[in-house]
Amino acid sequence: MEKYINAFIDAFINNIQWTWNSILLEVPWYTNYFWGLIGISLLVWSLEVLFPWRKEQSVFRKDFWLDGVYMFFNFFVFAIVISGFYQLIAVFFADVGISAKSLTLLDISDLPMWGQLIVFFIILDFVQWFTHVLLHKYPFLWRFHKIHHSVKEMGFAAHLRYHWMENIFYKPLKTIGVMILGGFEPEQAYIVHFVAITIGHFNHANIKVTWGPMKYILNNPVMHLYHHSYALPKDSYGVNFGISLSIWDYIFKTNYIPENSGTIEIGFPGDEKVPKNFFGQLFYGFRKSKSKK
Numbered sequence: 564m565e566k567y568i569n570a571f572i573d574a575f576i577n578n579i580q581w582t583w584n585s586i587l588l589e590v591p592w593y594t595n596y597f598w599g600l601i602g603i604s605l606l607v608w609s610l611e612v613l614f615p616w617r618k619e620q621s622v623f624r625k626d627f628w629l630d631g632v633y634m635f636f637n638f639f640v641f642a643i644v645i646s647g648f649y650q651l652i653a654v655f656f657a658d659v660g661i662s663a664k665s666l667t668l669l670d671i672s673d674l675p676m677w678g679q680l681i682v683f684f685i686i687l688d689f690v691q692w693f694t695h696v697l698l699h700k701y702p703f704l705w706r707f708h709k710i711h712h713s714v715k716e717m718g719f720a721a722h723l724r725y726h727w728m729e730n731i732f733y734k735p736l737k738t739i740g741v742m743i744l745g746g747f748e749p750e751q752a753y754i755v756h757f758v759a760i761t762i763g764h765f766n767h768a769n770i771k772v773t774w775g776p777m778k779y780i781l782n783n784p785v786m787h788l789y790h791h792s793y794a795l796p797k798d799s800y801g802v803n804f805g806i807s808l809s810i811w812d813y814i815f816k817t818n819y820i821p822e823n824s825g826t827i828e829i830g831f832p833g834d835e836k837v838p839k840n841f842f843g844q845l846f847y848g849f850r851k852s853k854s855k856k
Contacts (some may be wrong), residue, residue, distance in 0.1 A: 574650035607764040616771040630720035686816035690740040699801035715835040791829040
């Protein structure tokens with residue numbers, strides 16, 4: 564038991580220390596998620612200001628500051644809070660003989676680093692696409708995902724407005740995605756992480772970008788806006804589930820872009836019942852709502 568307690572405390576303290584060192588620029592720049600997130604956010608926000616798609620939308624759009632709180636809460640505060648529990652699971656797995664190689668299905672150790680990163684990016688994105696579908700399909704999961712879809716004006720920071728329970732759903736599946744890759748070095752994952760954040764920010768930004776022919780591979784703001792559409796196709800629980808890549812939606816026929824004016828209403832039926840403040844949203848979803856999707 565002492566081993567588990569020490570693992571929990573050490574993970575918690577180490578995560579706090581790493582975050583603080585990141586703020587003080589005492590970690591390598593390429594792994595500094597704190598300032599990396601701020602830099603990417605400022606870049607995409609600047610593009611929103613210079614090249615707005617919905618020109619009537621304010622630079623400080625509705626819930627701009629609320630989404631800003633979510634950015635730092637989900638990426639850092641909650642990550643610190645939950646780090647000890649994840650470490651407990653890791654120690655337990657080690658005790659019962661489950662290692663990072665236990666689920667290896669694809670050995671990519673012979674590939675060059677860039678090849679490993681591409682494979683890792685594709686597999687991780689598919690896992691997240693699949694998880695995203697589940698969040699829409701099953702009512703229990705949808706209760707929490709409603710927080711992300713409560714956005715009423717789209718902007719880059721809406722990317723990171725999501726209920727903390729989504730971390731609980733995504734993390735195990737993402738971990739499995741990593742474990743099936745034999746020979747992959749996790750130290751390289753920061754590259755994929757920053758690329759995914761940048762694409763995610765763009766997808767939610769008030770910018771009209773479709774990437775030309777690459778739209779069949781990369782997700783984009785036009786496609787993702789329809790993911791947030793208030794009115795969905797008949798008998799559909801959602802469309803355009805892509806995270807970084809759009810290819811999964813085209814393969815599984817969940818793509819839907821009827822037009823590209825950017826003027827559609829976003830949200831979902833009953834979104835007016837979602838609390839408007841951060842603390843109200845923090846505990847939202849644990850009690851079954853009477854509203855239907």
